Amino acid sequence: MRNDATLTSRTIRLRAGFPCRWSVWSADGRGWYPKGVSPARDLDGLPYFHGDDLVIEVPPERLTVRAARGMEYDRAETTLVPGDGETLVELAPRRIYDAAAHGWYGGDLHVRLNRPSQWVADSQHGEDLHVVNLLPGDGEPMDCWTGRDLPWSDDTHVARVDLAHHTLGIDDPGDCLTKLRERGALIGYANAFRGPVETPEQLVGLGDPGFDARLSVVDAALGLVDSFSSAIGSAPAYRRLIGAGNRIAAVAGAAHRLGPIGRERTYAHVAGRLTAESYAAAVRHGRTFATTGPFLELSANGHGPGSTLNLTPGTRLRVTGRVIGPGVETVRLLTADGELTSGPPGEVAAELTAIWPTYVVAVAEGGGQVRAHTSPVYLDVEKRRVAREEDVTFCLRWLELLEDLIRDRVGTGYLAVVAEARRVYESRLA
Structure with missing residues (x-):
């Protein structure tokens, strides 16, 4: 941060009409911040801070000002040379989609x-991040807030401490995770794998020991976890787990924590009013998709992610996937046996005849880090799951x-638990 009174007596006032993520920088890459704000940089190296109607001391040189607001909004940007005194900069990022209007909260x-x-x-x-789950860190203690909304929560923004608990390969997972669930916590893994994984050898070799998602194959079989992170970055592993008969939600991961929060989001379809409890229930029932930006919808005969359809052999279904958001190049519909159909951004659809148990998911992909992945619609046949x-x-x-x-x-x-999981999988081969 550089607010040197010997260099400038000028200020800019940043106003959007609602809280935004602001970036102000000069041609040489220097960042400019309001007084008292700790400097921060995003993944592109740009300075950023949050708020609205903010005043910043700036130098008498050309500056770029950008306003953004998470993945549901575009960004607005301008350049200017501040004049003497205060210069008003009004920028309002355009909304791309409104997930909450359709009951989806990220x-x-x-x-x-x-x-x-x-x-x-x-x-x-x-x-504009609807739900935040805070984990212990090096900041101020928040234990007294466990089970209660933090003070800045409102009708469309909920912040909790330990709403979601991330397993660490504990010795007695059954008892411990059961107690956490009784407290209403979501159980999952914070980090999945360090790179693309296609084989069991890669899964075991690339799992993050700090948040050991390598153990998800055990906990999923025994019904001890609600979700798999990240269904975006480790999609093949996730589809192997659900294809083997496990029913776990697709959620976003946390491969790294640089830059603003909410860069990957878990959207959940909430019944009724948004609360920590209604959001957790939606994730637990698999009414989710994970995304780095695109809004992704899936429907099988009108039923969305997390649904289980009990079908008779020969039943025909219409499956659709629809995506909104920039950067998407392909939308795909997948079953346990592979691709059902794919197409360009917008809507894709296909007919499917139920012959044996399977599932269907929607996936959106684009250049860079543009990814989204839904939880499945499970297609049981004569009450048998895939x-x-x-x-x-x-x-x-x-x-x-x-x-x-x-x-x-x-x-x-834990070896005894592994043996129990093996018996579950072997029974599914029968």
Whole structure:
């Protein structure tokens, strides 16, 4: 930050009419901030801060000013040379879509409290992020707020401490996770894998030991977790798990925590008013999609993600996927057996005949980091759920490698749980 009175007696007032993420920078890359605001940079190296109707001391040189507001909005930008005194800059980013108007609320379930709570509050409203789950960090203690909305929550923005709990490969997962669920917590993994994963060997070799999603193959089989992170970055692993008969929600991950919060979001379709409890219930029932920006919808005969349809052989369904948002190049509809159809941005549709149990998901993909992935609509046939042999065998190999890895690290308690998960998968092969 550089607010040197010897260099400038000029100010700019930034106004959008609602909280935004602002960036102000000069040609040499210097960032300019309101007084008292800690400098921060996003993934592109641009300075940023949050709020509205803010005043900044600036130099008498050409500046670029940008206003953004999370993934549901475009960005507005201008350049100017401030005049003497105060210069008013009014910018309002255009809304691209309004998820909440359709009952969808986006959340960041992995926000560490490494900054003052006021910074988190400003960020949540400035990014129009509906739900924030705060985890312990190096900032101020927040234990007294567990189970209660934090003070800056309102009708469309909810902040909680420990709304979602991330497993760490504990010795007695069944008892511990059951108690956490009784408290209403969502159970999942904060980080998934360090890179693209296609084989069991990659899954075990690339799992993040700090938040060991390598164990998801165990916990999913035993019904101990609600979600898989990240269904965006580790989509093949996620589809192997649901193809093997596990029913877990697609949620966004947290591969790195640089830049503004809410860069990846878990959207959940909430029944009625947004509360921490209604959002958690929606995630737990799989009414979700994970995204880096696109708004992605899936329907199978009018039923959305998280639904289970019990069909008779030969039943025909119409499946549609629809996407809104910049950067998308392809929309795909996938079943357990592969691609059903794909097409350019907008809406894709296909007919599907139910012969054996399967699922259907929608995926949106584009250049860079543009990704979105829905939870499935499960298509049971004569009350039998999908348990594709190739996917079950994949999970059994994953278990085998995992057992070798943890034998001398976790203890016999978890090895017994691995053995129990193996029995579940083997029963699905019958």
